Amino acid sequence: MERRQRLQRLGERGDQGRVRLVVLSLCLSAATALAQDGRRSGYEYMSRQTQAMQDDEATGPAVLALLDGEALWKRDCAGCHKQGMKGVATRYPALYRGKLVDLEQRVNLCRVERQKAQPFPYESRELLALTAFIGRQSRGLPIEVSADPAAGKAFFLKRQGQLNLSCANCHDDNPGRKLGGSVIPQGHPTGYPIYRLEWQGMGSLQRRLRSCLAGMRAENYALGSPELVELELYLMSRARGMKLETPAVRP
Amino acid sequence: MAARVVVNVPPSAKRGEVIEIRTLVGHPMETGFRHAQTGELIPRDIVRSLVCTYNGEEIFRADLHPALAANPLISFATVAVDSGTLEFKWSGDNGFSASASAAIKVV
Numbered sequence: 322m323e324r325r326q327r328l329q330r331l332g333e334r335g336d337q338g339r340v341r342l343v344v345l346s347l348c349l350s351a352a353t354a355l356a357q358d359g360r361r362s363g364y365e366y367m368s369r370q371t372q373a374m375q376d377d378e379a380t381g382p383a384v385l386a387l388l389d390g391e392a393l394w395k396r397d398c399a400g401c402h403k404q405g406m407k408g409v410a411t412r413y414p415a416l417y418r419g420k421l422v423d424l425e426q427r428v429n430l431c432r433v434e435r436q437k438a439q440p441f442p443y444e445s446r447e448l449l450a451l452t453a454f455i456g457r458q459s460r461g462l463p464i465e466v467s468a469d470p471a472a473g474k475a476f477f478l479k480r481q482g483q484l485n486l487s488c489a490n491c492h493d494d495n496p497g498r499k500l501g502g503s504v505i506p507q508g509h510p511t512g513y514p515i516y517r518l519e520w521q522g523m524g525s526l527q528r529r530l531r532s533c534l535a536g537m538r539a540e541n542y543a544l545g546s547p548e549l550v551e552l553e554l555y556l557m558s559r560a561r562g563m564k565l566e567t568p569a570v571r572p
Numbered sequence: 573m574a575a576r577v578v579v580n581v582p583p584s585a586k587r588g589e590v591i592e593i594r595t596l597v598g599h600p601m602e603t604g605f606r607h608a609q610t611g612e613l614i615p616r617d618i619v620r621s622l623v624c625t626y627n628g629e630e631i632f633r634a635d636l637h638p639a640l641a642a643n644p645l646i647s648f649a650t651v652a653v654d655s656g657t658l659e660f661k662w663s664g665d666n667g668f669s670a671s672a673s674a675a676i677k678v679v
C-alpha cells in the first residue's frame with residue numbers, strides 16, 4: 322500500500338517533474354558512460370521500449386515481484402533486519418564461513434540457521450521476489466564484491482561444450498555484435514534477478530548462466546553448484562564499480 | 573499468494589482534466605496453443621476481461637485474448653469528473669478474478 326501510494330506520487334509530478342527527471346537521467350547516463358571505461362551495462366544495448374519498461378518504476382513488470390518481496394520481507398526479515406539491506410546485494414557472492422555463497426544461498430542460510438525454516442527452492446517465486454526486493458534496496462550503488470574471483474575467471478576463459486566456445490569468445494571478444502538476431506552484451510550482471518521478456522517472468526543470474534551454457538552445448542551445472550557461484554563472482558568482479566539496476570528488465 | 577495487481581491513478585486532478593490510468597496484473601497468460609514436453613496441449617489460462625468503473629459508472633472495458641504477454645499492462649485515459657473511487661476488476665479462465673480500487677480527488 323505504502324509503495325503504491327509512493328509510486329502514485331512519483332507518477333503524479335506532472336510535466337515539470339518529468340522534464341527534470343529526463344535531464345537528470347541524461348546527466349546520469351553520461352556520467353556513468355564516462356566513469357565506466359568502456360564497460361556497458363546490458364541496459365545500454367536494449368531497445369528504447371525495453372529500457373522504458375525497466376525505467377517504469379510504478380507499473381514495470383518487475384514491480385509485481387517487488388510487491389511479493391516486500392510482503393515476504395515484512396513477514397520474515399524485517400523483525401531482525403530493522404535497518405534494511407542497503408548495499409548488501411552489491412557485495413555478493415561473498416565468503417560465508419569459508420564458503421562462497423551468492424545472495425540466494427545467503428537468504429536460505431539465514432532461513433535455515435536463524436529462522437529454522439525450510440529453504441526456498443531455487444527459482445521459486447518467493448526466492449526471486451525476496452532477492453529482487455533486497456537488490457532493489459541497493460539500486461544505484463556500485464558493485465563491490467571482494468572475494469578472489471580466480472576460479473570463476475578460469476571458468477570464463479575455458480573453452481567448453483560441443484561448440485568449443487568460452488564465455489570470453491562472445492562477451493569479451495564480440496560484445497555489441499549479434500548472435501542469432503540478439504545483441505551480445507558484455508556480460509555484466511548488473512540487474513539480477515531480472516524480468517526477462519523471453520522468460521515472461523523473473524529469473525536469477527544462475528538461470529541466465531545455465532541457458533548460456535546450454536546454448537554453448539556445454540555440460541551444465543545444477544542451480545546452486547559451486548562452479549556457477551564462482552562464475553557469478555567473476556562476473557560481478559568484472560562489473561565492480563558499475564551501478565546495480567536490480568530488478569532489471571532484459572529482452 | 574493472491575493475484576498481484578498494481579493500479580496507477582493520479583491521486584488528484586483538476587475537473588475536466590484528462591488523466592492516464594495504468595493497470596498491471598500478474599498472470600501467466602498461457603495461450604492454449606503450446607505443448608508440454610510430453611506432447612499434450614497446455615490448457616489455455618488467460619485473463620479474459622478488465623472492467624473499470626468510476627463512481628459506479630463503467631468507463632472502460634477490455635476483452636483480452638491469447639497471444640498477449642504475461643502480466644498484461646493496460647493503460648487508458650479518462651476525464652476527471654468528480655471525486656470518488658475507480659474500481660478495477662479482472663476476470664479470466666479457471667475462475668480467475670482480481671480487483672483493485674483507487675481514490676481520486678477532483679478539485
